[in-house]
Each structure stands twice: as structure tokens, then as C-alpha cells.
Amino acid sequence: MFHFLRSAAFLAASLLLLPTAVFADEGMWLPLLLKQLNEADMQKKGLKLKAEDIYSINKGSLKDAVVQFGGGCTGEIISDQGLLLTNHHCGYGQIQQHSSVEKDYLTKGYWAMTRAEELPNPGLTATFIVRMEDVTNQVLAGIAPGTAEAEREKQVQANGQKVAQAATQGTHYQAFVRSMFGGNEYYLFVTEVFQDVRLVGAPPSSIGKFGGDTDNWAWPRHTGDFSIFRIYAGPDNKPAPYSAQNVPFKPRHHLPISLAGIKPGDFTLVFGFPGRTNEYLTSWGVDEVYSVDDPARVKVRTALLKIWNEDMLASDKVRIQYAAKYASIANYWKKWQGEMRGLKKLDAVQRKRNQEVEFTKWVAADATRQSTYGNLLPQLQANYAQERDYVLARAYVTEAAFGVELLRFANTYAPLLDMVASKASATDIKTQADKTRTGISNFFRNYNAPTDQKVAGALLRIYAEETPAALLPEYVKTLKAQNTTPTAWQNFANELFAKTRLATEANAQKMLDEVATGNTALLTTDPAYQLASAIQTTLRTKIQPTYQTAADNITLLQRTYVAGLRQWQTTRKFYPDANSTLRVAYGQVAGYQPADGVHYDYYTTLDGIMQKADPNNPEFEVSPRLMELYQKKDYGPYAVNGTVPVAFTATNHTTGGNSGSPVINGRGELIGTNFDRDWEGTMSDIMYDPDRVRNIALDVRYMLFVVDKFAGAGHLVKEMTLVDGKGKALDGKVKIKQK
Incomplete structure (x- = not known):
């Protein structure tokens, strides 16, 4: 059980003043600064890695398995052949564009059983962060104090463009400069943008959107909110426009997938591109x-x-x-x-x-x-x-x-x-x-x-x-x-x-x-x-x-x-508001207490899907195939205590743009895919509350179960690196179904 016990006096005081130190799991941190700001705290919470294992420009690291998917979501690389996992709602527009009344992939789902069946998506991109750098001095050079805001912004933009051009000259990379702390600091982001991203698999809406608007922003949640794509590259493994001659991209790093499961208190790291927060508003x-x-x-x-x-x-x-x-x-x-x-x-x-x-x-x-x-x-x-x-x-x-x-x-x-x-x-x-x-x-x-x-x-x-x-x-x-x-x-x-x-x-x-x-x-x-x-x-x-x-x-x-504020609150670790740049949020698996007398556990299961099933409500329809697997208890290696885990909650600070973000355990292994927040915690874009703010993640075991047992697309699972509770590869030890 996860809750905070507070005396009446302490509770009253906490409502009057904001803290001078950031809440335990609050924050969307720049990966570049993890070593100096967060490494010790993360390790105390259960991280087994070093900051350089998360963000490095010298070797493959977790950042090299994380992409900005399109313009507003995150995705993670889950195989050495460019397989990309994100949310169903992030891939929804692409699934819809391929759908018609005759080929209703939204309703029925879609699974490419061969590479030739993977569907191109013009305009869809996958963007990696190659490196980031503090360029505040360069961007603010020559701008006098007191310059009018409009003129200041023109000069900032001009200086930022010069910095970005210098960083990418002679390369195929792209770059941009983004302000932090309201324009007090500026950071350069060098990117590699892939233009050939193909749809590989998507569950039917009865899984990918189970619960519909009724369950959206809510917990408990039973939505199989995932879709699978693949990044293709030219023969040199560099970005290239769509071509039949392109080949699957070979990433610097892909995330191993843990079948060990989770328990309360386990370390969780969310890596992604949160869109917009305003934590320092008056x-x-x-x-x-x-x-x-x-x-x-x-x-x-x-x-x-x-x-x-x-x-x-x-x-x-x-x-x-x-x-x-x-x-x-x-x-x-x-x-x-x-x-x-x-x-x-x-x-x-x-x-x-x-x-x-x-x-x-x-x-x-x-x-x-x-x-x-x-x-x-x-x-x-x-x-x-x-x-x-x-x-x-x-x-x-x-x-x-x-x-x-x-x-x-x-x-x-x-x-x-x-x-x-x-x-x-x-x-x-x-x-x-x-x-x-x-x-x-x-x-x-x-x-x-x-x-x-x-x-x-x-x-x-x-x-x-x-x-x-x-x-x-x-x-x-x-x-x-x-x-x-x-x-x-x-x-x-x-x-x-x-x-x-x-x-x-x-x-x-x-x-x-x-x-x-x-x-x-x-x-x-x-x-x-x-x-x-x-x-x-x-x-x-x-x-x-x-x-x-x-x-x-x-x-x-x-x-x-x-x-x-930063000059006043000297003991506080400040993080910049989210602005669609790569960030790390970390916390722990936990349930919560949304109201007096109500406690939510930290996970949901396939049993809950069947309890919500309603053939007369399109939001809660259950596929006959899923019902058949449930009745036969045909869960493969993805079962726990006679059922299949579906989703879980943790204390990570997330927002829009974190949809599709990998949820990673202390060993750097994928345990879930972030897809939502609890309704009681949606004010966290403006004010974080440790008692109520929870991110909601799809358990990877439900994703694997749907891909393998439900869709019969075991060839995709065979691409992935599955590991046990000690991080040991399970190759050859997990029986994968294939049609």
C-alpha cells in the first residue's frame, strides 16, 4: 500500500507554502545534467546504471533507443532491426490513413507478417538526439540587458540558427536551439531524423482503445495502448526518403525487455519528449x-x-x-x-x-x-x-x-x-x-x-x-x-x-x-x-x-x-519546464489513494478486462479471440498468478509528449510503455502532488501476449531481446507462437 501519513498540522502547513526542495519524484530532467544533479538520488531509489549509461555521446546509451515519434509522441527501439514501439493512440493517425470501410484496420487491427507487408507512412519521422549542449553564452552574445522582448527574440533566433548551423555543417544531422527556464538558459540539440517509418502492427481498437473516452485519463486502466513500427534507412544506415531499396535501421542501442515483472517500490525511469509544462507560473x-x-x-x-x-x-x-x-x-x-x-x-x-x-x-x-x-x-x-x-x-x-x-x-x-x-x-x-x-x-x-x-x-x-x-x-x-x-x-x-x-x-x-x-x-x-x-x-x-x-x-x-526563484531557493534542484525536448523522469512503482476511503492498487490484469466487458458498449467490447485465450488460459510465458498483467502506475512526472515513452527499470530494461496519467494528477503540468500524480504504463508482458498469442506475430517477438529478473537473455527459453 502506498500513501503518505501526515499529521493535521503538517498537512495544513503543506497547503500554505510550496516546498523549497523539489518533491521526491517531481521533475523532467535534462539527460546532459544527470551526473551532477540526479545520479546519486536515482541510484538510491534503485538505479543500477550510471548517468553515462543513460546519456552518452561516446558510446551507445539509453538515449539511442529513444525517438521523438512524429511531432508529438515518443517511441523506443526494441530490436537491432529498427523495430519501434509506441502507443496505439500515437500511431492512430497512420492506422487511420491506411484504413477504409473495406480495410478497417482501426477496428480489426493490422499485422505485417513479412517485411513486404510493412506499410509506409509519408511524412512520419523518427528523430534521435545525437547530443545536447549548453549554448547560453553563444545565444545571448550581443544582446543588451533591457532589450525589448520582440527584438530580443529576433536576436536569440538569429544567434540560435548560427549555433545550429555550425554544429551540423558538413553532416547529415539537423539541429535546433531551445530555451530553458524562460530564456535564462539555452541548449543545442543535434538530431538525426529518419523519414522512412513503416507500420508493422497494431491491435484492434477493442484492445488498443479499450475503455475509450470513459477510461481515458483514468485508473484503473485496461488499455492495450501500443502499436509497432519499423525505421528504415539507406544502405549506409543513414536517413533516406522512402524507397523499396531501404533496409531496416541498425540502432546504436535497443532496449532489452524484462519478463521479470514489477512490484511496489521498484525504480522506474521514463525517457521521452514531454511537450509543455508551466511549473513556475505565478x-x-x-x-x-x-x-x-x-x-x-x-x-x-x-x-x-x-x-x-x-x-x-x-x-x-x-x-x-x-x-x-x-x-x-x-x-x-x-x-x-x-x-x-x-x-x-x-x-x-x-x-x-x-x-x-x-x-x-x-x-x-x-x-x-x-x-x-x-x-x-x-x-x-x-x-x-x-x-x-x-x-x-x-x-x-x-x-x-x-x-x-x-x-x-x-x-x-x-x-x-x-x-x-x-x-x-x-x-x-x-x-x-x-x-x-x-x-x-x-x-x-x-x-x-x-x-x-x-x-x-x-x-x-x-x-x-x-x-x-x-x-x-x-x-x-x-x-x-x-x-x-x-x-x-x-x-x-x-x-x-x-x-x-x-x-x-x-x-x-x-x-x-x-x-x-x-x-x-x-x-x-x-x-x-x-x-x-x-x-x-x-x-x-x-x-x-x-x-x-x-x-x-x-x-x-x-x-x-x-x-x-532560483536565487532565492538555493537548496532546491530546479528543472526546466518541458518543451518537447528529451527528458528523464524517475520514480517508483506505486498505487495511490485518490480520495478518502479509496485506495488503488498499482497494477491491473486481463481479469479486469473481462470484468469491464460489455458487448452493448463499443468502448468495452472484447474481441472473440481475446475471450477465447482468456477462457482457455492460453497465456504463454506472459502469465503471472494465472492471469496476464495489463498496466501499472508509478510516480514519474510526465505530460503530453511522453505518450509512448519507455518505462525502464533499474537495469536499463523495458518494463512498460507510458500512455497516460491518472485524472487526479493531470494538474501536474502546473503543480505536482506526490500523493496523487501517477503515470500509467502498459506492461510489456501484455504487449508481448497480444503480439504473440493474440495476433500470432511471434516473428516480431523473436526479434526482441527478452531477459529474466537478472538481466539474462531468454533466447531459446521462451516458446513463441508463429502462424
Whole structure:
């Protein structure tokens, strides 16, 4: 059992002040700095490796088995032939693109039984980090203190590009520079980007999405959230565009897979690319998230998802078209709800206020500190007050107005229209027209106009009614006065879709041809384009300038505030907020107590899947094949105590982007694949709570069971390096099923 026993007095005190030392398992640490900051603590918790075994530029290390999968997930290399494991929801878009009503891989799953059957995915990449380096001095060279934020950012970008170019000159590598601690430090990341990544295997949705939205961001969890890809390279093992002549990539390191299992207290390391956190926000920043931004976005997405869900249930074609979009929108819709609940439970705004009181006392005790930080917090408060309505307006533009796909699509014509108006060269116009033509085809592949028409009726009403009146286009103010009921707004949407020429692919392509030849009148008089243009113009001219001014001021002030926190809290180990760069989070296997009288164990099993099974609920359908294996207890070598482990929880600090991250034990072996957080802990992007924050991981034994026993794809398991509880290879000792 895992819980913290606290006296009433200690609990009260902990709610008033943030700690001066980071919580035990809080943190998303830069691998480059593990030796000096974390190695001793990690080893104390059970790590058997050294920091150099995790991150090294001189030899193969754990970092060489971790990739950024696409633009927003993580994956891990699990064989010496480039086999890549990630989440089912990370590969969902690729699975969907290969699916049709006739070949419904989303529902039925897909397994390549030969290399020739592995499916290419244009545009999908796998990115390795070759090395990272502190380049703060180079990036900030020549930038005078007090430089305006916009000008400072230009100089930072220019210096960063020079650093990146110098680091990769004469190589096939790529590089970028990313700021840390709000721009107080800068780090260079040199990367190797592979462009030929092929789909190898994916379980059916009844496994990969078991539990659906009901179980998303929840524990206990029983989802087999994984998919398998393979990286291909040129004959020289270097990145190459897709070619039939490419060969499986040979990695510097791949993760052995442990069949030994887990127990409470076991060391866990999550290695991946967490997307975005804001741990050092002030009270006004937290309140903006909690009271303004999250509620607006949840309100809009609730209406959107209801309509999409109804139409997806009524049509297999719409279900496949909208599957990936729905999953993406629903994911953060539920996350934001949990985040608001968690921030409220922690009394996060008040805790931040209390920290600011103590910070102010520290500042007041020294004249030098007063000159640097004395006006900092009042200025932050004033800028947050200034941007509040503009944050709300931006949320309703992006979520509601441009939640209508037709309007978002209409804006894609704007660059071509501008080129024609400015009399650009025929070559440039043709290039832009070809780009737009491809975009039109891609858009309509996953678009259903009747569904979007219903969405327009619901979301345009929300946009008009909830946006501060001063920040609405005059056109929309008129519509708001004319349409005062949901029925009236739907009638307006019906008329809009009846009159526009942008709701069908054929007409949209004809419109493109007209604009490309200089005839812009059809587009500029189209009602959908007129509405989209009015909204976009108001965003650009009325909303964005004031918002950006306040946001730039906050960025500059926040940078100073973080520097002050680091100067004040000298005993605290600070980690930079997540920004989609490679990080290490470490912790231990543990259950948790979400509420009084409730305790969650640290693992789930196949038995729980059968307990949740409901043939009348698509989210909890169980495949007949899985039911057969369960009834026969045909679990192969993956069983424990008469069942198969499915998922487990640990105390690692994770966020979006950690989806697909390897969960690694103290010996550097794969024990799980991270795929979620508990709902009670989703506020950890802003404030970590050791009692409630848990990452959720797929147990590797369930992955192996599904691949081997369920799918009969034992040839994939044979590629992997399976090890026992002492790290000894099990080659030849595990019977693998093959069709």
C-alpha cells in the first residue's frame, strides 16, 4: 500500500507554502545534467546504471533507443532491426490513413507478417538526439540587458540558427536551439531524423482503445495502448526518403525487455519528449488557466464532441474519417477537466500567492534585490489583468469559430489570394496553388460536410455569445442580434452551407483554379470565406496585438521571476519546464489513494478486462479471440498468478509528449510503455502532488501476449531481446507462437 501519513498540522502547513526542495519524484530532467544533479538520488531509489549509461555521446546509451515519434509522441527501439514501439493512440493517425470501410484496420487491427507487408507512412519521422549542449553564452552574445522582448527574440533566433548551423555543417544531422527556464538558459540539440517509418502492427481498437473516452485519463486502466513500427534507412544506415531499396535501421542501442515483472517500490525511469509544462507560473497565471482558458475550451469541445460522436456512431465512413480527429480533441477535453479539479483540490492559486508573499519578503530584505525584483510581481499582475479578455477571445476563436472545419479550411486560400493581389510571379502563384491543391485533397479525405454543418450551428452560437462583445467582428455582432436561439443559429448554418462553394472538393478545386488565374471575386464573395475572413481579421487586428503585448511582457517578467526563484531557493534542484525536448523522469512503482476511503492498487490484469466487458458498449467490447485465450488460459510465458498483467502506475512526472515513452527499470530494461496519467494528477503540468500524480504504463508482458498469442506475430517477438529478473537473455527459453 502506498500513501503518505501526515499529521493535521503538517498537512495544513503543506497547503500554505510550496516546498523549497523539489518533491521526491517531481521533475523532467535534462539527460546532459544527470551526473551532477540526479545520479546519486536515482541510484538510491534503485538505479543500477550510471548517468553515462543513460546519456552518452561516446558510446551507445539509453538515449539511442529513444525517438521523438512524429511531432508529438515518443517511441523506443526494441530490436537491432529498427523495430519501434509506441502507443496505439500515437500511431492512430497512420492506422487511420491506411484504413477504409473495406480495410478497417482501426477496428480489426493490422499485422505485417513479412517485411513486404510493412506499410509506409509519408511524412512520419523518427528523430534521435545525437547530443545536447549548453549554448547560453553563444545565444545571448550581443544582446543588451533591457532589450525589448520582440527584438530580443529576433536576436536569440538569429544567434540560435548560427549555433545550429555550425554544429551540423558538413553532416547529415539537423539541429535546433531551445530555451530553458524562460530564456535564462539555452541548449543545442543535434538530431538525426529518419523519414522512412513503416507500420508493422497494431491491435484492434477493442484492445488498443479499450475503455475509450470513459477510461481515458483514468485508473484503473485496461488499455492495450501500443502499436509497432519499423525505421528504415539507406544502405549506409543513414536517413533516406522512402524507397523499396531501404533496409531496416541498425540502432546504436535497443532496449532489452524484462519478463521479470514489477512490484511496489521498484525504480522506474521514463525517457521521452514531454511537450509543455508551466511549473513556475505565478498565482495570476494559474488563475488564468483555471478560471479562463480551460473552462472556455472544455465548453466548446463538449458541444463539438457530442455532434461528432453521434454522426460517427451512425456511419462507418464518418467514424473512420473522424476517428483520429475525435481522439485528439477528446484527449485534452478530458485532461483539462481533470486539471481544473486538481488545481482546485490543491488550492493552487492560494499556494502560489503564499509563495509570492514569501518571495516579496526575501526581496524586501536586500536593496539590490529590491532594485531587480521590487516591481516584478505587481507588473505581472497588471499584465495578466490586461490580457484576460483577450485570452478568452483567442480561446473562442480557435476552439469555436475555427472549430467549424469549413471556416478553418476557407482561410487556407488566404496566402494564394494575397499573392494574386500583390501581383506575385506566375511561378510563385503556381507553386502556392499546387500546395493549396494538395491541402484541399487532404482536407476532404477526412471531412463530412453534413456533420460540420451541425457543428457550425452549435459552435458559432457559443463563439458569438461567449466572446467579449468588443472583440467580436461587426459581421458576427449582426448575426448575434439576428439569431437568438439555437434553432436560429442552426438555420443560419444550413443557409451558409447551402450557399458556399467550399463545402465540396470539386467546387473547392474549381475555386482554386479561379483564384490562381486572377479571378478572386468568387472567393471574396463566398459567404464561408467572408465569415472566416472577418473572424481572422478581428483576431489579427483587435485581439492579437493587445494579447501579444501583454504576453511578451509576461514572458520577460516571468524570466526574471524564475531567475529570482532560483536565487532565492538555493537548496532546491530546479528543472526546466518541458518543451518537447528529451527528458528523464524517475520514480517508483506505486498505487495511490485518490480520495478518502479509496485506495488503488498499482497494477491491473486481463481479469479486469473481462470484468469491464460489455458487448452493448463499443468502448468495452472484447474481441472473440481475446475471450477465447482468456477462457482457455492460453497465456504463454506472459502469465503471472494465472492471469496476464495489463498496466501499472508509478510516480514519474510526465505530460503530453511522453505518450509512448519507455518505462525502464533499474537495469536499463523495458518494463512498460507510458500512455497516460491518472485524472487526479493531470494538474501536474502546473503543480505536482506526490500523493496523487501517477503515470500509467502498459506492461510489456501484455504487449508481448497480444503480439504473440493474440495476433500470432511471434516473428516480431523473436526479434526482441527478452531477459529474466537478472538481466539474462531468454533466447531459446521462451516458446513463441508463429502462424
